Amino acid sequence: MSEEKRTELEKLGEFGLIDQLTKNFKTTQTSTVYGVGDDAAVLEKNDKEFTLISTDTLVEGVHFNMMYMPLKHLGYKSVVVNLSDIYAMNGTPEQITVSLAVSNRFPAEALEEIYEGIRLACDMYNVDLVGGDTTSSLSGLMISITAIGSVAKDKVVYRNGAKENDLLVVSGDLGGAFMGLQVLEREKEVYKANPNIQPDLDGFDYLLERQLKPEARKDVIKFLEELEVKPTSMIDISDGLASEIMHLCKASKVGCNVYDEKIPIDAKVSTTAIDFNVDPATAALNGGEDYELLFTVAQADYDKIKGNPHMTVIGHMTDANAGTYFIDKQGATIELKAQGWNHFKKD
Amino acid sequence: MSEEKRTELEKLGEFGLIDQLTKNFKTTQTSTVYGVGDDAAVLEKNDKEFTLISTDTLVEGVHFNMMYMPLKHLGYKSVVVNLSDIYAMNGTPEQITVSLAVSNRFPAEALEEIYEGIRLACDMYNVDLVGGDTTSSLSGLMISITAIGSVAKDKVVYRNGAKENDLLVVSGDLGGAFMGLQVLEREKEVYKANPNIQPDLDGFDYLLERQLKPEARKDVIKFLEELEVKPTSMIDISDGLASEIMHLCKASKVGCNVYDEKIPIDAKVSTTAIDFNVDPATAALNGGEDYELLFTVAQADYDKIKGNPHMTVIGHMTDANAGTYFIDKQGATIELKAQGWNHFKKD
Incomplete structure (x- = not known):
């Protein structure tokens, strides 16, 4: 390693770093259909199907805090976040492998x-657990899971297929996982200041569940199939709506207008956000960990999805030159910036 | 978690622990051919082939020491140890995904x-890199890799097919990686005592390469195919010969006689072992990290492999009731005990 040059990881952020690290890699195997750059890799399987592979790691102190994350929930969540990536390709997960590094x-x-x-x-x-690797670590706990799934060849959805005028749709509601984390962090601080005070988590069940026991939207993939809607692009929301919209726009080479008033936010998320002096839209745009699906559909499919309570149209795609914009409730147009979580940022 | 019961991880060791953790899992997917318990999971792919999946994690301070492990070698080795698991199923690796957790x-x-x-x-x-996940950790460096491969359905080799009278064969030579580690550890101590003394690694090239830049035996899989030999069982040697023999015997429900004088040990490994007051056979039996292949073949195949310089017959399988034995150079029969590396052992 050259001693002269030192680029701090926080400067690049996760996505800049992955781009940088993988830019010299070329795929040569005929069985590799799509490599790095989507929610899952796409591999040749048989005449009708592709295999999907996705890996994600949760690290103690970075992705979860043992003070408020029950171990059973940690196990559950670490699987769910990986399955979400398979659903985001319009696929069905079938197996997982689990790598656990844990101190004694x-x-x-x-x-x-x-x-x-x-x-x-x-x-x-x-899904079946088909592989396990358990090793020790010097300090914390780390879980790395690989999910394996399959998808019919004519059903696979990438991030890069959105077209101008397509509708931008999100499943469920947003910002809940982030506000759940804020509640947990607040109670942690109270507890640290005085361990005799019991945590006050009453009434926050929905937010806590969104944070501690999220679900992947298997049901949405089923709805789309039943409605005979094939999204033109799709991604799961792990890093916040703004960041994921930027990924879709960049991969599809389109712009986007997203409307504040359309973003689905649960009433409890809104009231809690206001209590915490957070704009609810900010919780939705930048909070992350909701594991909802964000996808685009052709205008022609609007009638099929409009009645579905699990899907909300929040905007539409535009020409790439038009840029990516957030239109707030007062009608002001603000350029969208991804402020997704930068794991490498020093506190 | 129950507060009353506390079982230390070191008590169970890695394999006891995995057995314990996965005993309540049942596989239900029709695409799962073979789950936990072999070098790789075996999944349905198409009419002719299975998909193979294997995951392994390397943790700083446990599997490698940054003081003597060059980063480039670390990257290389972390891939190789995973590919070795695919070869151990008689398969061909085609893709990998890489999860990296690293402190800033x-x-x-x-x-x-x-x-x-x-x-x-x-x-x-x-092989193609098809997925990347890079995240921060609070302290050390951790690399988790998943290898994806394929194998013709009639060629897949499990651990559980060894039969009484089959010959036990090992590729290459053993104990080198372990002695390489001893040399590196010695020089590390010298350096810590006096940083002005340059490390004395001259003449240890072979041992250091075995430790720092091991290779997976892709060539042996090719030889077996050319020789038209399908092993009856196979495993790769990551934890030491003794431990791997025990795995084959347990999975195949057979016993085994292994002959000390047959175990292939490089001259440099022997002389270095003696310098370090280590029995060369102990380095081979318990050292680990050689990433050679250990397999069994039917007696009828002996003529096909006997001339191959990369393969050595080191024993034969017996009835399960006969037990697993090591016969030393004096002809003494010693019950074989796996003393593979227990990652969870407290120093």
Whole structure:
């Protein structure tokens, strides 16, 4: 390694870093259909199907805090966030492998709790655990999961297929996972200041569940099939709506107008956000971890999806030269900036 | 988690732990051919082939020490150890995904070095990098890689097919990686005592390469195909010969006699072992990280392999009731015990 040059990781951020690290790699295998750059890799399987592969890692102190993350939920969530990537390709997950690195400060019973959560997620989503690698770490806990799925060749949806005038659609509602985290962080600070005060989590069930036990939108993929709608592009919302919209626009080479008033936000998310002096739209745009699906559909499909309570049209795609814009409730047009989570930022 | 019961991880060891954690999992997907318990999972692909999936994680301070592991070699080795698992199923690796967790004490240039090693391994073994996940960690560096491969359905080799009287065969030679580690550890201690003394690594090239830049035995899989030999069982040697023999015997429900005098050990490994007051056979049996292939073949195939310089017959399988034995150079029969590396053992 050259001693002269030192580029801090926080400067690049996760996506800049991955681009930088993988730019010299070329794919040469005929079985590689699509490599780095989408929610999952797409591999040749048979005449009718592709195989989908996605990997994601959760690290203690970065993605979760052991003070408020029950181990069973951690196991469950670590599976769900990976399955979400397979659904985001319009596919069906079938298997997972689990790599666990854990310090020996944990007893075997703690790992059993994690695996119990993994098993619950496997049952819920009909996937098989087919590989396990458990090793020690010097300090924290780390879970890396690979999800394997399949998709009919004519059904696979990438990030890069959105066209001008397509409608931008999001499943469920947004900002809940972020506000759940704020509630947990607040109670953690209260507890640290005075361990005799019991945490006040009453009434925050929905937000806490969004943060601690999210679900992947298997149901939305089923709805789309039943409605005979094939999205033109799709991504899952792990890093916040703004960041994911930017990914779709960049990959599809289009612009976008997103309307503040259309963004689905649960009433509890709004009231909690206001209590925390956070603009609810900011929680939705930049919060992340909602694991909803963001996709585009052709205008012609609007009638098929408009009645579905799980899908909300929040904007439309424009010419690439038009840029990506957020139109607030007062009608002001603001250029959209991804402020997704930069794991490498130093506090 | 129950507060009453606490089972230390070191008590179970890696394999006991995985058994314990995965015992409640059942596979339900028709596409799952073989799940946890072999070098790789086996999944349905098409009429002629299976898909193979294997995951392995390398953790700083546990699997490697940054003081003597160059980053480029680390990237290379982390790919190779995963490909080795695909070869151990008699398959061909085609893709990998890489999950990297790294603290921001590393500059981007350090990660570029790691990826340069990953790229070299991809070139050498003809595999494509198809997925990347890079996140921060609170302290050390961790690389988790998933390898994806394929194998003709009539060619897949599991651990559980060895039969009584089959010959036990090992590729290459053993103990080198372990002795390489001993040399590096010795020089590390010398350096810590006096940083002005240059490390004395002259003449240890072979051992250091075995430790720092191991290769997976792609060539042996090719030889087996050319020789028209299908092993009855196979495993790769990551944890030491003794441990891997025990795995084959347990999975295949057979016993085994292994002969000390037959175990292939390089002259440099022997002389270095003696210098370090280590029995060369101990380095081979318990050292690990050689990434050679251990397999069994029917007696009828002996003539096909006997002339191959990359393969050595080191014993034969017996009835399960006969037990697993090591016969030393004096003809003494010693019950074989796996003393593979227990990552969870507290120092």
